[in-house]
Amino acid sequence: MGLFSSKHAGSGDSKSLLLDVVASRPRLGLHEVGFLQLTPHSVYATLAAHVYGAAAPETAIQVPLPDGWEVLLQCSSLHLDKEGYFAVAYVHRGSHHCIISERGTSEAHGLRAGVWMYFEQPTIQFFLASQFSKAVRRELEALDGSCHSPWFVSYTGHSLGAVIASYRAVEEGTLAVTFESPGARFFIEKMLDTPSSIDEYPITYLRAPNPINTLKPQCGYVIMLPTQQVLLPSGTLFLAPSNPAAAKGEDGRQARRREIESKVPRKPSKAPLSSSAIGLSGNAGPAAVSVATKASARSSASQVPAASAGTIAPATIAALPTSPSAPASSSSTGPGTAVVHAPARWRIPSFRPQEYLRGYLLGGVGMGIPELQQYLAKVEPIIREMLEHTQQVHSIHSLRSHFQKADESGEEEVVLRWPSHLLQFMEFYNTTRALEDPENQDAGVKEAYLGLMRQLYYTEPRRLHCIPTRYLDAKSLLVVQLWRSMDAAERKQWPLSLMDHKALNVIHISNGYLCSDVLTALQSKQYLLRFVARPEVHAMIVQWQRERTGGSSSTGSPQSSKL
Structure with a gap:
């Protein structure tokens, strides 16, 4: 490939690496992560x-x-x-x-x-x-x-x-x-x-x-x-x-x-x-x-x-x-501060905007304007109170305290679905409270609420140590795929240090995930983004893309503004 004879290929430390060292695929150790x-x-x-x-x-x-x-x-x-x-x-x-x-x-x-x-x-x-x-x-x-x-x-x-x-x-x-x-x-x-x-x-x-x-x-x-x-x-x-x-x-x-x-x-x-x-x-x-x-x-x-x-x-x-x-x-x-008594279970009144609009447009079927005003009057003070005290956990100083304990503690959850507007949050809150209500513990009722919760x-x-590849940029994925497919002579042509060789050798793709048994997933993501941002690596990727696509190299390019 023209990629490996590029004028950029000899600008790094890899030219001093012996072919036998490159062929052995040296791996990054846990004690070496700090060097990155x-x-x-x-x-x-x-x-x-x-x-x-x-x-x-x-x-x-x-x-x-x-x-x-x-x-x-x-x-x-x-x-x-x-x-x-x-x-x-x-x-x-x-x-x-x-x-x-x-x-x-x-x-x-x-x-x-x-x-x-x-x-x-x-x-x-x-x-x-x-x-x-x-x-x-x-x-x-x-x-x-x-x-x-x-x-x-x-x-x-x-x-x-x-x-x-x-x-x-x-x-x-x-x-x-x-x-x-x-x-x-x-x-x-x-x-x-x-x-x-x-x-x-x-x-x-x-x-x-x-x-x-x-x-x-x-x-x-x-x-x-x-x-x-x-x-x-x-x-x-x-x-x-x-x-x-x-x-x-x-x-x-x-x-x-x-x-x-x-x-x-x-x-x-x-x-x-x-x-x-x-x-x-x-x-x-x-x-x-x-x-x-x-x-x-x-x-x-x-x-x-x-x-x-x-x-x-x-x-x-x-x-x-x-x-x-x-x-x-x-x-x-x-x-x-311990709470010694059980708080009252308060629920936001149920409201279906689709039902209201359908009833209003069809002429009086469903909730009328007075009912809507009454509903908003009930909800507004509670939402205002929530907003005031949300600041306690929304505060960046509260968030920062999590990272002071450990940068990646293993206690976090990855979000698959999340409420995306106020009405969804209100429905989410209602459903959460309903699932805590002893009156809703019958199997059928509980499963219905669980189904709604899973949608919200x-x-x-x-x-x-793993992250889905859909959260990786195209250039980073391309580097990992190329690195795994190249032989030692081709890998030696890349402008890389021994530490880069070690890092790339512990990162791989498996079943739609980017994985490493040494780096965390977030460390791997950051390393790859920094790696492909290097001018010499970027130039090699662009050249390779042009050779593969006949002149086009748009893959993974930054987005252009509409304005």
């Missing part, structure tokens, strides 16, 4: 929190920067902080990684007011974000002068910032790790031409369904974090429903995980970490709330960290055989 300098998701969570403090240094919680990370550029220095937009670019010089953190809306009611507008029409924030990204890349080009090592740029954001970050990542064809997004799928589909890669680049972390993260359909690889139950002043208990479709208890959870993992053969991995229920103390939201110390059967609890005294001064480190940072330890270890919401234990 992959960025933990705890860093993304910390930077998604840090940008709030950077925007409001006198009023917002100040979070220390992770070790080795420093501020490169703030949008305010370019006068791009208009119409509520704010973002900061952070760099880790040792790993040549830049993360652009998009600030979200910091107040629940403001989020709800703004989201409905921008989902219908694009706002200036998305165009300001585009200009800031261009400025950051220019700054990176000038940062190291003649240094040939390329910078990898990825995105993070929380809440509305998660939507902006996901949009930028899909358009540029890079990684985004986001938190508590209100749902970005419809907006990205509206803004970009043929967004076939909409699920390939974002990784989205959510708490249990709530009025914010169910506003619109989600996109990307969606992971649900363990979430606590919150007892509202009205007696409403919400935010951590047990999954009725899941097996009960830890034994059931482990059996369910084993059933899922048996679908793809691989070497056994470390057992998931266990954790106990921890109380939620109120410095991350508008008011303190009581928390049930008994977590749901399928999720563990999390903490809200205390506010940090200030930020650590920017620092620069040389390349080290460790990941670009380590998560900070949490200092909040206080006991939770379903999760499975996340496999730490």
